[in-house]
Every structure is written in C-alpha cells, then in structure tokens.
Amino acid sequence: MNQSTHSPAVQNRSESEAAIAALQAETAQNPAARRPLATALMEARRWQDAIPVLESLLAEQQGDADSAFKLGNALRHLGxxxxxxxxxxxxxxxxxxSAEAHLNRGSMLVALGRPDLALGSYDAALRAxxxxxxxRYSRGMALLQxxxxxxxxxxxxxRFGDPDSRxxxxxxxEWQGESGKTVLVLAEQGFGDLIQFVRFVxxxxxxxxxxxxxxxxPRMVALLGGFREKLILHPLSSPHPPADCYIPLLSLPRHFSADPAALPLPRSYLTADPARLARWSGILGPSPGFRVGLVWQGNPDAEIDKGRSYPLAAAAPLAxxxxxxxxxFQQRHGLEQLETLPEGMTVEHxxxxxxxxxxxxxDTAALLRQIDLLITSDTAMAHLAGALGLPAWVALKAVPEWRWGLGGEVTPWYxxxxxxxxxxxxxxDGMFQEMAEKLGELLAARR
Known part of the structure; x- marks a missing residue:
C-alpha cells in the first residue's frame, strides 16, 4: 500500500476545507447547514468567513447564545x-x-484599556x-496592570490552575516561604519572562x-552566566539536582509582596560575556553615525503577539x-521585510x-554594547536591553501587556x-513619527 506524502496536519486541513466547501454548497438548499458550517469555520480559524454565517443565525434567532458567543470569539480573534x-x-x-461569556467580556475590557471595569466581569465569572x-488568572493580570x-x-x-489541586x-x-530550604526555581513561559524575573531569585x-x-x-545558561555568583544554574534538559521543594519563577514576587517600585538591582543585573565582547568587537565597522538597532517582529504564531509587532517599514522616518x-537585530521571523523596504530606507544586517x-x-548581548540605541517591539529583546542597563525604546501597542502598565514613558522594571x-x-506610523522627532532632538543635543 502506498504511503501518503502529506503530513497529518496537511491532510486534516484539506479534509477540513473539503467539509467546509460541502457545507457551503448545502446551505443553498438547507439553511440548517449554516450551524455546522459556522462551527467548521471557527475550528478552521476562518474568523472573517464565520462572521456573516453567525450573524445570519442571530438575525433569525436573537436568543441563540451559542452563535452570539462564537461571534464574540471570532471578533476577538480579529482584534x-x-x-x-x-x-x-x-x-x-x-x-x-455564563462564566465563559463573563470571562471573555473581561478580556475585551482589558483590551480596551479598562482593567478596572474588567474586574467586575472576572468576579461575575467566579461567582458563576x-x-x-x-x-482568577485573568483577574490577576488586570490587577497587576x-x-x-x-x-x-x-x-x-x-495561571497553572487551582494551586491547591494542580x-x-x-x-x-511547592515552596511556601519556609527558610533554610534548597529550592528548585523552575523557569517558565518565554525567554523575556526569565530575563525579567530572574532578578528575584x-x-x-x-x-x-x-x-x-x-x-x-540550557540555551539561556550562557547569558545568565554573569548572574552566576548569585545563583546556581541547572539546565532543564538534565535530571533535577536534590532539593527540598520547588517554585515556579514567576511565583516568587507573590511571596515577597513585590512592588516594582522597590525592585532589586534597579539599574542592571546581567552582563555580556567578556570573551564574546572581544570576539564581536568592531564587527559593525568603523563607519561614523548613530547606531540604532531594530527588532520589529515576535513569533507571529503566538497568540500574545497579536498587535504588538510593528512593520519594519513604519521605522522609515528614522532613516x-x-x-x-x-x-x-531581528532573528528568524520577519526577516522577509528587509526585502521590501521603502525607497530611501537602508537597514544593515x-x-x-x-x-x-x-x-x-x-552574542546578541555583546553586540548590543556596540550600538547607541535599540528600538524594539515588546519582545525578549526589550528585557535583555533593560537587564543589561542599555538604552532602548520599546514600541508598545495601545493596550500592552500587564507588565508595562497603561501609561507613562518609564517603567520601574528597567x-x-x-x-x-x-x-x-x-x-x-504615528508612533515612529514621534520617535523620529525625539531621536532628532537627542542627536541635536549630542552635537
């Protein structure tokens, strides 16, 4: 028997699209097919296509809570x-x-910059x-914001579920604040979270x-080597060393009632490796000029990246x-944008x-020492520059993640x-026009 050359994901996608096409054809004769069609479109993440189908179901039956909920989800995914x-x-x-509707209502209020109103929705979800x-986790992020x-x-x-039953x-x-213990601190979430919260260890x-x-x-051990005198590092890929208890890294602030206004190591707490500094010294060349590093794109497949990566072309006013x-300074995702720069914009590699x-x-930590300013979207690079104590401008969407708050140009984190x-x-575009003005003022003051 011949083996398929298609991956299961490709086969499933093809089957899904075939099922959607069949349901779309059926709706012309059988309006009841719109309901499974809407479900199939939502499962295929075809949010825009699902909206008119769901709206037609709601127009016929205003009491259709399931279609209204799916419509909300489609609109949420579309920003x-x-x-x-x-x-x-x-x-x-x-x-x-409906606990789920209260939860998602709260999330939309947070997205609109109203975490204060979102608390009521999260409380209603918890009453239900x-x-x-x-x-509870979502309410926590609103409170932190x-x-x-x-x-x-x-x-x-x-964030991991009920702390008493997970x-x-x-x-x-799990460590509960006892003294005199050997504690495994387990890194979690992304590299940016590790860089931001390692200061608490x-x-x-x-x-x-x-x-x-x-x-x-293990990929982060070399970077954190400059912090080694303050902690013992152990790669995740190796068997855990003997210990009395453990704690997730981002749970440490809870035990210390940590307010960022009183953070430890406020200026910098990471350093670039001297050997890497020597290796990359002078690699950017002797050309004069004010060196601005650019990072514009996070992982586009991550839900959290929606709306927070800027298009490289928006930075044209800086050029x-x-x-x-x-x-x-971009790596991996988004490099294709270097091929379609606006006329007059040059970006070095x-x-x-x-x-x-x-x-x-x-290596990136060493190279950051050779530029005058980093301009980055909300990625791990912002945390890296801040932890190194190097100047960086962070381009934030209108309502950013909880850690950046809702206003102001400074952050107690860095x-x-x-x-x-x-x-x-x-x-x-408006943001980068503002950046260009501020950078122009900075350059004029240096002359």
Missing amino acids: RPEAALAAYDHVLRINPT RPTYSTA MGRFTEGWQDYAW PAPVKLP PWLESRASCRPILVCD GLDGVRLIA LPDGVDADGNAFA ASLRLFRQHRRDDW
Missing part, C-alpha cells in the same frame, strides 16, 4: 474588541450566569464558577535564607535622520553566526528603557 464586547453582552442577556482558574500588586500576584498564581511539575512540594537567599537552584532552558545607521552556537542572546505607546490602535 475588534468593541464588537466582541457587544456580542458577549448579547450572550449575557440570554444567559446571565468559583474554581474557574482562567478567570492597575498596579495592585499584592492582590495581583495572588491571583496570578492560578499536579506538581516535579516530585517535590537572589531574594530566596537574602530574605528567606534558602539555597536557590534555577532550572532553565531620514542625518547620521543615523539602522541595523537589524548583522554578520552571520550570531548566537549560532546554541546559546540564546549570548531604568534604561523608554516606552512609546500607540495613541490609536494599530497606529505605528
């Missing part, structure tokens, strides 16, 4: 929070105790379902008299400034071999960062 909010309100008029961990850190860290602990990731009890020693061991992705050299030895950011915020959703 239309106002319309999605109206759809979830429709659901709640039909079913006031007291053990709804996603609602509002600067209510003591409450926020408590709710943030629900299975432990290792065969150890020494507090286990200084405030709790514990011996911390940070277990992290028009006399004496500015733009240098791409980094040399080959950067971070090619399997160590994430280790003294060397300056935050630029969209004044209108998706308006990157």
